[in-house]
Amino acid sequence: MAIRLSEEVTAHIEKHVHNYTNTPALFIEVNHAAIQSGVLDPTDHPKMTRYFWEQTQVSEAVPYVYYGNKQGDFIGVWKQSDELTTSRIRDTSTAPNREVHKLNDQGQPVQLLTTTAYDPRTRPWYQVAIAAGKAIWSPIYVFAGPPSLGITCTIPIYDASNSLMGVLGADITLTKLSEFLKQIEISDSGQVFIIERSGDIVASSYHEKPFILTETGEERLAALDSQNYLIREATQQVLQRFKSFEAIATPQRFSIRVEGQRQFIEVTPLNSQAGIDWLMLVVIPEADFTKYIRANNRMTLLLCLAAMITATSLGVVTSQWMAGPMRRLSLASKSLADQMTSTEFINDQRPQKVEGSYIRELGTLATAFNQMAMYLNLAFGNLAQMNAELEQRVIERTQAMEKANQQLERFIRLDDLTQIANRRRFTEYLEATWRLQLRSQKPLSLILCDVDYFKAYNDTYGHLAGDNCLQQIAQALITVTHRSADLVARYGGEEFTVVLPQTDLAGAQKVAEKLRQQVKELKIPHQTSEIADVITVSVGVSCCLVSQLFSIKLLLEKTDQALYEAKAKGRDRVVARSLC
Missing domain, CATH: 3.30.450.20 (PAS domain)
Known part of the structure; x- marks a missing residue:
């Protein structure tokens, strides 16, 4: 336990x-x-x-x-x-x-x-x-x-x-960071501390700073030099077991004995963020847990002994003519004990009531017993209500936090103007798709398109019109892609991109041509265009079989070359190039 x-x-x-x-x-x-x-x-x-x-x-x-x-x-x-x-x-x-x-x-x-x-x-x-x-x-x-x-x-x-x-x-x-660790509830005498792979302390819950003040400023404190004996012993034991901190790549659990007391130690690597490669050590004395268990056992034993002695004494002193009232009191005591170890108090069930007795002492005892049972029932009911309210608050705070995190994630990965995926989301999705298709070595196609003479459009119609133009183009691109696996994203400025998983070059060319036609059919006026009187796009397409022979960088470069060639050949056209 x-x-x-x-x-x-x-x-x-x-x-x-x-x-x-x-x-x-x-x-x-x-x-x-x-x-x-x-x-x-x-x-x-x-x-x-x-x-x-x-x-x-x-x-x-x-x-x-x-x-x-x-x-x-x-x-x-x-x-x-x-x-x-x-x-x-x-x-x-x-x-x-x-x-x-x-x-x-x-x-x-x-x-x-x-x-x-x-x-x-x-x-x-x-x-x-x-x-x-x-x-x-x-x-x-x-x-x-x-x-x-x-x-x-x-x-x-x-x-x-x-x-x-x-x-x-x-x-x-x-x-x-150390102050934050001190606020976390661990146990009565347990310690949590974070170290670098070098063994220097980053932060700890002990009331010492993770550095030493010298004439030149703050210098790092090694965990082996800590004032706390638990931190020193835990660090020494980890070094003895694993030879070096660099060897610890997964969470490790073990126990040691320090000054005759058993200590539980858990070592957890903290490396989920770039630049952070730390180890968190949690040291908890076994006595911090067992003393509560032993105290409860002792209290239960004492209560049982007290109840037994009381019942025996009353049975010896009283006569048989008291058997009836005593039996009722005994049954009520058992019922109260059973309710306290079940859910009846929490469910607000009223405890069994002891009837009065013609014997004054027993009548007084019955009244006191009934009052005690009533107060216990009320106390347990209030406790259950407080627990329910606290659980509800935790649920509401958790839901609010999750909603805020979802909104934050959406804001980070969505282009603010066009409301489609942004450059960050495109990069993440392309890398994930590449890893997913690496085993099957199926084709992966990429489309890059650029709005022709868009700077001239902005100079002629204004930036608000330019923003509206990009929004219309983004929606047009979405209507061309029908699969849930396809991703349309804003690559930057007036450039857009489409990721087509498990699509060969011929299939990607068809999508690209539909894309070009769809934009042209928007019929957005463009008087200063050198090739048409409406907005057009130049499109570059590239495809490769995902394998170790190629890379995302090569695929992007090939697609960009195809786009450049489309512009060089007069714009408003699709040019496809394959890496295979």
């Missing part, structure tokens, strides 16, 4: 830690999508400051959100405490310095606090994001101000031409 309880506690803690570290990643994804869709302009510093300020008020897991671009500009908001939130800005007017302003409860700057030299391009969070080219957690490093150890969830932002614009980031200090 103690082992099962230990596993349940560990699973609960792992879920809490995952949710805590996943929150900054979700915020960064939302900010990335807002900038990519044009909702948020990174050059508008007042709007960015307000936007980041609102985010820091939402969750304690995201106290610091910021953005730095390749020109060295920087904008960030840090909620340092409930009483102090600051903005940090570096632009052409402050360079090479960064100004720190105090913000009021409306997110407006009210006081300049400090001015220090700062260049975001030299910081580890900026450099690791550029090197990875995708969302990633930085290694643990010393923050600029104030100097403290922490990690950053980052993501680079690129414009339509795939040129770097800047990097978004959200910080978590090791101290904050």
